[in-house]
Amino acid sequence: MGFDALAVTRPDAVPALPERLSAWLAAGHHGGMGWMEERTGERADPARLWPDVRSIVMLGVNAAPDGDPLAALAAPSRGSIAVYARRRDYHDVIKGKLKELGGAFAAKAGAKVKVFVDTAPVMEKPLAAASGLGWQGKHSVLLSRNFGNWLLLGAIYTTAELPVDTPEDDHCGRCRRCLDACPTGAFPAPYRLDARRCLAYLTIEHEGPIPEEFRVPMGNRVFGCDDCLAVCPWNKFAVATRETRLMAREDLAAPPLAELARLDDDAFRARFSGTPIKRTGRDRFLRNVLIAIGNSGEEGLAGEAERLLDDASPLVRGMAVWALSRLGRLPAAPPRDEHDPDVLAEWRLAKNPGVQRASPLAGAGRRPA
Ligand code: B12
Numbered sequence: 001m002g003f004d005a006l007a008v009t010r011p012d013a014v015p016a017l018p019e020r021l022s023a024w025l026a027a028g029h030h031g032g033m034g035w036m037e038e039r040t041g042e043r044a045d046p047a048r049l050w051p052d053v054r055s056i057v058m059l060g061v062n063a064a065p066d067g068d069p070l071a072a073l074a075a076p077s078r079g080s081i082a083v084y085a086r087r088r089d090y091h092d093v094i095k096g097k098l099k100e101l102g103g104a105f106a107a108k109a110g111a112k113v114k115v116f117v118d119t120a121p122v123m124e125k126p127l128a129a130a131s132g133l134g135w136q137g138k139h140s141v142l143l144s145r146n147f148g149n150w151l152l153l154g155a156i157y158t159t160a161e162l163p164v165d166t167p168e169d170d171h172c173g174r175c176r177r178c179l180d181a182c183p184t185g186a187f188p189a190p191y192r193l194d195a196r197r198c199l200a201y202l203t204i205e206h207e208g209p210i211p212e213e214f215r216v217p218m219g220n221r222v223f224g225c226d227d228c229l230a231v232c233p234w235n236k237f238a239v240a241t242r243e244t245r246l247m248a249r250e251d252l253a254a255p256p257l258a259e260l261a262r263l264d265d266d267a268f269r270a271r272f273s274g275t276p277i278k279r280t281g282r283d284r285f286l287r288n289v290l291i292a293i294g295n296s297g298e299e300g301l302a303g304e305a306e307r308l309l310d311d312a313s314p315l316v317r318g319m320a321v322w323a324l325s326r327l328g329r330l331p332a333a334p335p336r337d338e339h340d341p342d343v344l345a346e347w348r349l350a351k352n353p354g355v356q357r358a359s360p361l362a363g364a365g366r367r368p369a
């Protein structure tokens with residue numbers, strides 16, 4: 001059915017999960033992802049999510065890129081999109097496969113099943129590590145000897161009692177490449193991620209303006225970030241995905257910023273529907289594109305930002321101000337009809353760069369749970 005890895009564990013295989021999830025939440029490392037605070041009992045304990053569960057089948061689909069995943073970072077007039085998002089939404093692809101496999105298994109075994117990918121209160125990485133699919137690296141992502149950092153995960157909870165597999169040992173050793181590669185210092189300690197500093201969170205989940213300190217480190221990353229995954233030495237064993245439904249779309253490898261800056265709502269939907277990028281909506285995506293334009297050093301892109309000073313979205317107008325100030329092309333004063341307090345704050349900041357604006361790290365972000 002196109003799964004690349006499969007292994008079985010027990011629902012109570014990781015007794016430390018409630019404590020670790022609580023510590024992460026108590027530290028505020030989830031930022032504005034309020035949905036991570038909901039249903040924590042069920043998230044950290046599979047038996048609370050479904051009291052009848054006896055075994056958990058963890059599955060991985062190889063989504064490895066077929067070239068250098070960071071190549072787009074060297075092209076400042078283009079947008080860099082995370083590998084997982086350069087193609088059809090894996091949620092749809094994996095959910096379909098899980099239903100097919102789960103259904104066939106349930107019929108044959110006379111057992112009940114529930115299938116999950118990403119959005120349910122399930123901690124997929126530690127369960128995958130307990131099953132032996134791989135181990136959680138110091139960047140917290142599950143990596144494997146065979147597929148490096150590029151497995152996408154899904155889970156089948158079942159009432160069947162299945163023989164379990166052996167957990168994988170941690171093979172990170174003294175390596176700390178992922179920790180050192182992070183452009184925003186998002187790891188307060190190995191194995192722990194402060195999402196509020198992570199560009200994957202900031203560009204995808206965070207709703208408001210991106211706090212100033214992260215705008216320059218963002219570079220041209222317009223959706224997600226792969227730096228900590230891409231530098232891992234275990235990727236040398238990865239081979240490009242065979243799953244045709246997850247093949248990268250050519251037009252999403254490194255799209256020109258000038259093209260992205262012209263997307264209105266309809267064009268955004270037409271271009272990105274069926275991909276993970278649709279999640280941000282047009283305004284948040286344009287916010288990211290404008291930051292990339294500001295970081296591009298390309299005066300030729302200033303016209304795109306100028307046009308967006310009149311955009312209907314204050315989020316977009318605010319980032320247009322920032323982009324123009326970085327390119328040295330900000331007009332002397334805001335338009336007379338600009339009254340939005342956040343946009344005016346960007347103008348003040350741009351005109352007085354020494355003045356720090358209070359910018360809460362924790363914005364509101366939602367993912368369906
Ligand atoms: C919330 C979330 C995010 C958040 C937070 C990420 C995070 N690390 O938690 C944000 C938006 C930042 C994010 C980013 C990304 N994500 Co994400 N995300 C999730 C989600 C929905 C939940 C993760 C979760 O439960 N976090 C809570 C924390 C507490 O859990 P944890 O990371 O396992 O934390 C462990 C450590 O903190 C450790 N720990 C704590 N204290 C201590 C102490 C010691 C001593 C030790 C040893 C360990 C330890 O124990 C915890 C429990 O195991 C999962 C899907 C799912 N339902 O599981 C996808 C998921 C993790 N994401 C995924 C992907 C692909 C990404 C990105 C690569 C996307 C991108 N390219 O932009 C980045 C990677 C960034 C990174 N380095 O993590 C994949 C990862 C696949 C894999 N092979 O692991 C998942 C599994 C989705 C999927 N179905 O495939 N993601």
Ligand code: SF4
Nearest residue numbers: 182198199225227228
């Ligand atoms: S995804 Fe990027 S920003 Fe987030 S932890 Fe990894 S390297 Fe840092």
Ligand code: SF4
Nearest residue numbers: 137138172175178232
């Ligand atoms: S880069 Fe090094 S420390 Fe990070 S996950 Fe890979 S092996 Fe582990």
